[in-house]
Each structure stands twice: as structure tokens, then as C-alpha cells.
Amino acid sequence: MPSTLATPFAPAEPMTLPAHVMACPQCGLHVTLPALRVGEEAFCPRCDEHLVSIPRSPVDAPLAFAWTSLILLLLACSFPLLAIDVQGNQTQISLLQNAEAIYRRDFALLANVLLLCVLLLPGLFLLTVIYLFSGIKTGRRLPGLRPLATLVGRIQPWMMVDVFLLGAIVSMIKMASLAQVGFGLSFWALLGFSLALTRTGSLIEPHWLHYRINLLHGTDPTQGQAEPSHGCHTCGFLSPASEERCRFCHATLHARHPRSLQKTAALLLAAVVLYVPANLYPIMLTESLGRITPSTIVQGIFVMWQNRSYPIALIIFVASVFIPIAKMIALALLCLAAAIPNQVHPLHLTRLYRVIDFIGRWSMVDVFVVIILVTLVHMGSLMSVHPGVAALSFCGMVLATMLSAMSFDVRLLWDVKQPGSTG
Ligand SMILES: [Zn+2]
Ligand SMILES: [Zn+2]
Known part of the structure; x- marks a missing residue:
């Protein structure tokens, strides 16, 4: 060669x-x-x-964007994120207060997802990128370069800063009819962080990164x-x-990944089971002037539609109803297509897999909306929002579908005997 x-x-x-x-x-x-x-x-x-x-500037650009992202992450943790004013009662919340408030209500799964997907994993990703590319830039064989290069690829699908931002915007639009709302300095830092983080991620080329690290190892x-x-x-x-x-x-x-279809099917089944209570039980309870109103996901969408908040109703419908159901059906079809000889060209199935793999994490937006509203709206009997048990099962369902999609070995689709296939 x-x-x-x-x-x-x-x-x-x-x-x-x-x-x-x-x-x-x-x-x-x-x-x-x-x-x-x-x-x-x-x-x-x-x-x-x-x-x-x-990429152009393959070493300096990832370093520059990773440092920028890290500074913006620190800024995003340092100032108020959102603020509301209900009849003179003012509340400001920061990113960390969101997690703390959910922990106090014994919804630790939600707090862990928030901390991991919005703060800790992106922070770990950025520090790892800086370490790896500093090694490549200086030509030094730093310890642990190979496993860390693998780690950055594993972390990337779990970073959800952009999904959280959409959740923050949806929450503020939901509250706009009931209170005066405003975005704090942290929101804009978080917006910059999300953009810089996305750019950093797009500059990481695993194949090229492993090539450069192997050169360092001779x-x-x-x-x-x-x-x-x-x-x-x-x-x-x-x-x-x-x-x-x-x-x-x-x-x-x-x-091929061992037992890929069994793992995919088992996690898919777990997701289907979790999706039932996620829709039957309330995801959020709203307390207003002493009256508590529970609302399921679908009820929440209807209320938003009746209040003429059509874009919000549409976003929640797509994220919480359409994407999860479409993803579960698509995963079931992919498992069948990988196991049974069929007439569908593997290229179409591979494209279907790419779509569901890309959109799956956006379902988490409703979970983030609940977390933000619970933290932001806590004015006793005047107006408070409490998390419902469905938020837990819905969050579990999103995680299970993501793990199910990751367990699926796409190469199996190309192994199936298929008339007219070139592969
Ligand atoms: Zn390898
Ligand atoms: Zn290929």
C-alpha cells in the first residue's frame, strides 16, 4: 500500500x-x-x-472550538438562565438549580440525565478533545490517547445541549401567557456553547484521529x-x-456485533413497555390558586392547541408522540429486515436507520420542559408545577430507544440475501 x-x-x-x-x-x-x-x-x-x-486546519480548529465551548460552558453555569414574574413574585433559575430542584423532589433519574447530558458529558468531551489534539499538535505521546480517542466517539450521541435549549424556549413560550418571562445571561452563553460544541463535534473525524494517534505511537x-x-x-x-x-x-x-438483534429487540421491548405508563399517567401537575391539575403528554398538547400555541403543540407532538412511535416501528422493521430475506434494498433501510438514529434524542425535549417548569414555577399555592411519574417512564423510554438503535449493527442489513443487490 x-x-x-x-x-x-x-x-x-x-x-x-x-x-x-x-x-x-x-x-x-x-x-x-x-x-x-x-x-x-x-x-x-x-x-x-x-x-x-x-477538515481545514484539522488540529488548530478543534482545539480553538473546544476551548471556546469550555469557556461558554463555565459562563452558562455562572449566571441566571431564565426568569419569570407572576404578579410581582419574581423567580430566577440557573442551570445547576434545575438539577438540584429535581433531586429534592426525588426524581433523581431526571436530574442525572440533565447533569450528564447537558453539563458533565459535554465537559468531559471537550476536555478529552483538548487533551487529544494537544498531544497531536505537540507531537507528544501522552498516556491514554487511544482509549480517549474511542471515548469521544462514544460520548457524542449523549450530548443534548441543543435539545435542552429547545426545551428552555418551549418552557418560556408556555409560561408567556401566565407570567412575564425573560432569558438570563446564561441562556445566551448556553446558545453559544451549543453552537460551538456542535462545531467541535463536527470537526472530530474518528478515522483520521486514530490515524494521527497511531503515528504518534510509531x-x-x-x-x-x-x-x-x-x-x-x-x-x-x-x-x-x-x-x-x-x-x-x-x-x-x-x-458483526454479537447478539445485536437480540439486544436491539430486548431494548425495544423495554421502550414499548415504558411508553404505556408514559402516556397513561400525568407527566406534569400544575397547581394554580390551590387547585392541582394533572396533565398527560397528550392532554398537554391539546391544551397548547386550544390556547392557540400551535408551534409548541406541534413541537411537543412531534417530539413526544410522532418520533417515539416512528422510531419504535422503524426499529422493529429493521430487526425483521435484518433477520428475514426481503425485497427491500438495504440502502433504503440504512437510510431509515440514519434518520431514526439522528432524531431519537430530540424526544427528550418534553422531559427538559418538565424539569425547567418545575424549577421555575414554585410559588406555593399561587402557582407551582410538580413532576409526574410519566416523566420518569418517558425518560426511560427515550434512553431505551437510543440504546436499542445503538445496539443495532447496520451491516446485518447488507448480509441478508436480496434479489438484485450488488452487495
Ligand atoms: Zn480500531
Ligand atoms: Zn458503506
């Missing part, structure tokens, strides 16, 4: 990726890539999956590839089929 490398220890150069064979993570095809330079991008010829690109994964080999699902490089662990990122190697 040709290589453009002069020395395996070059700290900041080369900014190219030599020609080599890469395993597509979505269809398993071993794709022969040409040498790639900065700004170039490669796609799988069979399933259109983005394989790798080398190995070039683009050289000496031989068949028969297994493609690593984590770094995309090929290792001999006889080996249990990837040579380049140390992930466990499997031709």
Missing part, C-alpha cells in the same frame, strides 16, 4: 491521509480510498456513508493491510481476522 509518510513521528505534518483500505461502518464494505488532502472528503460507494474527511495503520481482515467498527482500519482486538484502537473486533 503506498504511503506519503516521511517519518512516523512527524508532530503536525503530514495533513494528508495516504491511500489505503477502510471498512465502511454502515455496510461493512472494504473501500479502497485514494490519498486524501486537507479539505477532501470520502464517501462509501455502496451506502453513501461519510467515511472520512480532513505505527502507520495505512500500511501492511492484508486480507483476510476484519474492519474495526471504532476506527475503520483493518486488522487480521485472527486477532481479537484492533491493532490500532484496541477495540474488540467482531465480524
Whole structure:
């Protein structure tokens, strides 16, 4: 295999990726890539999956955006997030007060999800990115680079700052008819944090990152590839089929994820079971002038519709009803398609998987709305909001569908015998 490398220890150069064979993570095809330079991008010829690109400024840009995100995260934790005024009763809340208020009401699952998905995991992600790219920039073989490069990819799907922001906006629009509402300094810091974090995430190219880290360790994964080999699902490089662990990122190697369909189906079943109480029981209880009104997800949507808050009704309907049901049906269909020979082209099924994998976490918006309203509106019998048990089962359902989608090995769709398939 040709290589453009002069020395395996070059700290900041080369900014190219030599020609080599890469395993597509979505269809398993071993794709022969040409040498790639900065700004170039490669796609799988069979399933259109983005394989790798080398961003412009591939080391400095992730570092700059990660530092910016980290500063904005600290600012977002330091000031009031939202404020309301009900008949002269003013309340301001910060991001951390949200979690504290939910803990005090014994809804620890919700508080943990908020802390993990909005603060801790994004913070860990950014610190890891800074550590990894500092190592690459200085050419120093820092300890733990390989497992940390794997970790950033694992954390990314669980970061939900953008979903929380949508939840904050929905909460404020919900409250606007009852009280004076305002966004604090932290809200704008959180908005900047969300944008900078998304940009940082988009600059992380796992295949290229593992290549650069291996160069620091004195190995070039683009050289000496031989068949028969297994493609690593984590770094995309090929290792001999006889080996249990990837040579380049140390992930466990499997031709296909073991028991992928069983795990997907079991988690899907858990999600279906949790979705029943999530709809039967109240997700939120509103106390106004001493009267407590429980409301389920669907009742909440009807009330918003009757109050002519059509965009909010639509957002909650899509996030809490349409996406979960569509995702559960799609996962069931994908499991069937991967297990039984069928006429559907795997490319269509792969695209369906990409859609449900992308939209799944947005279902969490209603959970964040409940958390924010519970923290923000606590004026005793004048007006208070309490969390309902359905918030727990709904949150559990979203987590179960996300885990179910992650357990599904998309490559199984391409293994099924299918008339007319090129694969
Ligand atoms: Zn592919
Ligand atoms: Zn690997």
C-alpha cells in the first residue's frame, strides 16, 4: 500500500491521509480510498456513508472550538438562565438549580440525565478533545490517547445541549401567557456553547484521529493491510481476522456485533413497555390558586392547541408522540429486515436507520420542559408545577430507544440475501 509518510513521528505534518483500505461502518464494505488532502472528503460507494474527511486546519480548529465551548460552558453555569414574574413574585433559575430542584423532589433519574447530558458529558468531551489534539499538535505521546480517542466517539450521541435549549424556549413560550418571562445571561452563553460544541463535534473525524494517534505511537495503520481482515467498527482500519482486538484502537473486533438483534429487540421491548405508563399517567401537575391539575403528554398538547400555541403543540407532538412511535416501528422493521430475506434494498433501510438514529434524542425535549417548569414555577399555592411519574417512564423510554438503535449493527442489513443487490 503506498504511503506519503516521511517519518512516523512527524508532530503536525503530514495533513494528508495516504491511500489505503477502510471498512465502511454502515455496510461493512472494504473501500479502497485514494490519498486524501486537507479539505477532501470520502464517501462509501455502496451506502453513501461519510467515511472520512480532513477538515481545514484539522488540529488548530478543534482545539480553538473546544476551548471556546469550555469557556461558554463555565459562563452558562455562572449566571441566571431564565426568569419569570407572576404578579410581582419574581423567580430566577440557573442551570445547576434545575438539577438540584429535581433531586429534592426525588426524581433523581431526571436530574442525572440533565447533569450528564447537558453539563458533565459535554465537559468531559471537550476536555478529552483538548487533551487529544494537544498531544497531536505537540507531537507528544501522552498516556491514554487511544482509549480517549474511542471515548469521544462514544460520548457524542449523549450530548443534548441543543435539545435542552429547545426545551428552555418551549418552557418560556408556555409560561408567556401566565407570567412575564425573560432569558438570563446564561441562556445566551448556553446558545453559544451549543453552537460551538456542535462545531467541535463536527470537526472530530474518528478515522483520521486514530490515524494521527497511531503515528504518534510509531505505527502507520495505512500500511501492511492484508486480507483476510476484519474492519474495526471504532476506527475503520483493518486488522487480521485472527486477532481479537484492533491493532490500532484496541477495540474488540467482531465480524458483526454479537447478539445485536437480540439486544436491539430486548431494548425495544423495554421502550414499548415504558411508553404505556408514559402516556397513561400525568407527566406534569400544575397547581394554580390551590387547585392541582394533572396533565398527560397528550392532554398537554391539546391544551397548547386550544390556547392557540400551535408551534409548541406541534413541537411537543412531534417530539413526544410522532418520533417515539416512528422510531419504535422503524426499529422493529429493521430487526425483521435484518433477520428475514426481503425485497427491500438495504440502502433504503440504512437510510431509515440514519434518520431514526439522528432524531431519537430530540424526544427528550418534553422531559427538559418538565424539569425547567418545575424549577421555575414554585410559588406555593399561587402557582407551582410538580413532576409526574410519566416523566420518569418517558425518560426511560427515550434512553431505551437510543440504546436499542445503538445496539443495532447496520451491516446485518447488507448480509441478508436480496434479489438484485450488488452487495
Ligand atoms: Zn458503506
Ligand atoms: Zn480500531
